[in-house]
Structures are given as C-alpha cells and as structure tokens.
Amino acid sequence: MRRSLAIDVRATPLDRRKGILKAGGMTLRCALGKGGVSARKREGDGATPLAVVKPLALYFRRNCKVSGVWQSTLPKIPIRADEGWCDAPGDPRYNRPVKLPYHASHEKMMRDDRLYNVCIVLDWNMYPRLWSRGSAIFMHIARPGLKPTEGCIALEPRDMRRLLPFLNCRTRIRILR
Template sequence: MKRRIRLLRVQASPLCRTKGRLTVAGITFPCVLGRSGLVTAKREGDGGTPRGALPLRGLLQRRDRGPRIPSALPFHAIQPEDAWCDDVADRRYNKPIKRPLDQTSEERLTRADRLYDVIVPLGWNDGPIVKGRGSAIFWHLSRENGSPTAGCVAVTPDVFRKVLPRLSRHAVMVIG
C-alpha cells in the first residue's frame, strides 16, 4: 500500500483574496477561501480563513447525498439534528451539538444546498477553546459559482473523491 499523505497546503491567490490553491502531494487544485481572505487574528464572524497548521479532525458526510468516500479519517454520518455551536455565550461553543429539528441554527450540518454534504472539521480554536476566536472552520464543498465561504476552505466534489482516500489519519492542512 502507498504511504498516506500527511500534509495539505493552502495558499491564497495573489490576484484574488477569496481564491486559492490546495496542494496535495505535488498536485494543485483550486479552492475557495473566506470572504476576508487569509487572516492572522481570527474572530467569530469576520469571514477570514485562519492561517496556521490545522489538523484534520475527521470526516462528516451526508449518506443520503452519495456513497461514503473512503478515508482513514474518523467517520461520522451527518444526521438531521447535527449542528455546530457558534454561539459564544454557549458552553458548547465550537463543538458539534444536536439541535431539535424545529430550532434554527446557522451551523446546521444538513443544509438544502450541498455545501456540507462532505465536511472535514479543521482543528481551529479547539485546544483550548477561546470564545470569540472563531468556530467551525471546515474544509467543505464549494458553491458552483465559486463564491467565498464564511471563513472555511472549499473545494469541488471531485477534489474530495481524489484526495480523501489518500490522506493519513493524522493529516494536517497548512494554511498560509
């Protein structure tokens, strides 16, 4: 078996702060960044994609939207009540949570669009968690029009299908 890949690099385009490139084992793919581009001092709601070495924490996928993508990352099938807490006043800030289906949440993981059909949570502000420093930095699917994210890194579905099976369980995304 081939050696699994441990390093992914994300760099912003010099021409557009919301566009970038993801490089994995010498192969480069286009990616989309947050509306504020790359930031050093990340804050909740600023639209920036944080610079740093962020471990890949697992693979979350909607099983009703396609077959499971093989990966060495820990897997969780996204359920309708799954969400991510981005409320700085909540003790569960920057953690996965369960929400009643009749309760709204900006970070509900089951969305009508396909952005969160495949999600890799990145290890941002999770050891220790600092309220207000930013939550839910994901590597997820991009919009068809390539518009910016709220601070995440986004790619097309084919990139996930090509890259995820080759990654180590301990892979790290270096953004900068």
C-alpha cells in the same frame, strides 16, 4: 498505514478569497473565506485562519454519492437531521457539535445545499477553545464558481473526491497568505 500528507493552502495573488491547495503532486483550486486569510481570526469575520490545522473527522450525508469517503481513514460520522454546530461565543458548547433544536446560535449540518455533503472538521480553535476565535472551520464542498466561504476551505466535488483518500488524522494543512 498510510503516510501523512502535507497540504499547503495559499491565497491567490489576484483574489485573496480563492486559493490553491497543493497536496503531493496535486494542485487544486479552492475557495477561502470572504475575508481572505487572517492571522487575527475572530468569530464572524469571514476569514480563513492563518494556521496549521489537522482534520479530525469526516461528516457525510448518507444519500450523497461522493466516492472517496470510504477510502479516507478519518473517523466517519453520518449527518443526521438533528445535528448542528454551535457558533455562539460564550455558550458552553461553542465550536462543538450540538443536537437540534439548540437554544444558541448554530449551523445546521444537514443543509439544503450540497456544501456539507462531505464536511471535514478541522481542529481550528478546538484545543484549547478560545471564545470568539472562530468556529465551524471546515473543509467542505464549494459553492458553484468557488464563491467565498465564511472562513472554511471549499473544494469542487471532483477535487474533494481526489483528496479524500489521502486525508488522515496525521495530515497537516498549512494555511498561508
């Protein structure tokens, strides 16, 4: 069994929407939320939560060629066209996976871009789940140029490939300012 890896994610001093991820001997650049890192995370604020989180599962697109997916011991879930993630505070499925079409506000897991080719669900606001504290906080593939996220942590594909084999359900990710 692999040892748990401690990961620190810290906003850069010059741009709070970009970060440095340190895991073991690796130092990787990442994108953070357009609202920076916040201790008062709220739904729709675009901030990455100031928190310690752990990975729960690894969603992936079957047609994607990201090596490292199979080396991770996280539970693996192939993304289907009818999968979404509810982001509607007050809905009974808030911050949970849903089957599409879905009546309330949600995010599609099978996106037209590459962002969720590999998508790691983090346990932010899962247990317990509090209405409006933020939903769909993932670690996923970054937009070109490490453009800010809506509150997630995003990595370049090559860096995600390097990190995946070390992620397991005991990994702790400290998100710092």
